[in-house]
Amino acid sequence: MVASDRVSLLEALRKAAMDGDSDFLRQSAEMVAQALIELEAGYRIGADKHERTPERSTYRNGYRERVWDTRVGRLGLRIPKLREGSFFPELLRPRRRSEKALLAVIQEAYVHGVSTRRMDDLVKALGLEGISKSEVSRVCQALDEGVRAFLCRRIDHPVPYVWLDATYVKVRDAGRVVSMALVVAIGVRSDGTREVLGLDVGPSEDAAFWRSFLRGLVERGLTGVRLVISDAHVGLRQAVSETLAGATWQRCRVHFMRNLLAQVSKAAQPMVAATVRTIFSQPDQETARVQLRRVVAALSRQYPKAATLLSEAEDDVLAYMSFPEQHRRQLHSTNPLERLHKEIKRRSNVVGIFPNRPATIRLAGALLMEQNDDWAEGRRYLSAESMAAIDQGGPSGLLMLSQVATD
Numbered sequence: 001m002v003a004s005d006r007v008s009l010l011e012a013l014r015k016a017a018m019d020g021d022s023d024f025l026r027q028s029a030e031m032v033a034q035a036l037i038e039l040e041a042g043y044r045i046g047a048d049k050h051e052r053t054p055e056r057s058t059y060r061n062g063y064r065e066r067v068w069d070t071r072v073g074r075l076g077l078r079i080p081k082l083r084e085g086s087f088f089p090e091l092l093r094p095r096r097r098s099e100k101a102l103l104a105v106i107q108e109a110y111v112h113g114v115s116t117r118r119m120d121d122l123v124k125a126l127g128l129e130g131i132s133k134s135e136v137s138r139v140c141q142a143l144d145e146g147v148r149a150f151l152c153r154r155i156d157h158p159v160p161y162v163w164l165d166a167t168y169v170k171v172r173d174a175g176r177v178v179s180m181a182l183v184v185a186i187g188v189r190s191d192g193t194r195e196v197l198g199l200d201v202g203p204s205e206d207a208a209f210w211r212s213f214l215r216g217l218v219e220r221g222l223t224g225v226r227l228v229i230s231d232a233h234v235g236l237r238q239a240v241s242e243t244l245a246g247a248t249w250q251r252c253r254v255h256f257m258r259n260l261l262a263q264v265s266k267a268a269q270p271m272v273a274a275t276v277r278t279i280f281s282q283p284d285q286e287t288a289r290v291q292l293r294r295v296v297a298a299l300s301r302q303y304p305k306a307a308t309l310l311s312e313a314e315d316d317v318l319a320y321m322s323f324p325e326q327h328r329r330q331l332h333s334t335n336p337l338e339r340l341h342k343e344i345k346r347r348s349n350v351v352g353i354f355p356n357r358p359a360t361i362r363l364a365g366a367l368l369m370e371q372n373d374d375w376a377e378g379r380r381y382l383s384a385e386s387m388a389a390i391d392q393g394g395p396s397g398l399l400m401l402s403q404v405a406t407d
Contacts, residue, residue, distance in 0.1 A: 026070075026073035029075060030075040030076065033068065033075055034077055034078065037078075037079065037080070040090065041080040044057075045059070045060065058083050058085060060081070060083075061080075061082055061083045063078040063080055064079050065078060066079050077092075144358065147361065150365060150368070154221045155197060155220050155222045157189040157190055157195075158189065159187035159189055159222055160187075161188040161225075161226065161330075162185060162187045162227070162229070163186050163229045163337040164184075164210075164240075165184060165230060166182060166183040166184075166233075167341040167344060167345060169360055170352065171201070172354065177353055178203070180201050181201065181204055181205045182199070182344065183213055184341065185197040185198045185213070186337055186340065188330075188381050188387075190387055190390075191387065192387045193376065193380050194375040199361065199364055205233055205235055207235035207236075207239050211242060211243060214239050214243040214244065215243055225247040226247060226390060227319065227320065227331060229250045229252060229333065231252045232252075232255065232259075250319040250320045250332065251313060254333040255333075256313060256316075259309065260272070260276065260306055264306050268302075275299070276295060279295055280332070282321075284321065292314055296310050296311045317332075324390065326383070326389075327382055343367060344363075347367065
């Protein structure tokens, strides 16, 4: 420590003694830290301030401000900039550990839906001085690398069953707040394990967007798809038929029932719903088809629109019944995926409006990574023995698959 620094420290000590200054310790730590930084910078340059030496390798070029959170408070430090090369004091390098810890907390909070505006209170609760929106965004960028690797990984196993669905989130785009489609694909592998297959965000659920999304899955190795479960979105159906050739399409039964009941009066909905459910309670696909036609005949006189809708959807809503009986309860709707969408919405509703598309993928992708880990470590969604029945034809006779696919 040079003489001027010692004088400044002594003056601060006298002032603290006279004024009862409780901030003396923080000020002293700040002076000492700054003096050490200047000494190290001088050693790095080969000369102190205003000193001429043959060892000089470069010159100072101003300062950049840096804050250092310590047990005695936040210290305001000035880091010398160099005309050539870079300089960062060794004194501050241990702070990287605390930055990593803080980063982990912020990432965890972000994934669990804590908004940027509330993040400042969270950091203050940790004993720090808070954090700006820009800094929250900066540290959350560290999530991107892991999410990107997860969403681009190879799909190394056949995936007989695939669920597709979309939810909508608000995203700021080109100065406007727009509603964007957040699409997710999950599947069950040939060993019965559930897996998150992919995620994307786009302006709408048109055929081009779904086609691009599904082609991306195929390019990453998606194979062996026997059944795709989704709602009846026209663009999605078209993309499935073009991209996943040979796969059967199952129309989500829950979505279908909503559409069907919308065709009858509210008073009649319980009766119609109970009647239609008798179709799905049949033991096999053939008897279900027979019952469906009976129900169509019963409804056609009083509710012709509902009867027509049911008749036209026969192949689509009964496709799942050509697969093993042990699987049917999980295959008739997109409910497994909708539960995942609810978790995404619960967190995105806290955020409100995403600043951009990458931020949307970051949050949803991090959540899906966690869910995928849980599925990998948990019980199989479907037993390996029952999954083997798909390749063997199964107890219900999978020979009808080709007929259903071409209807």
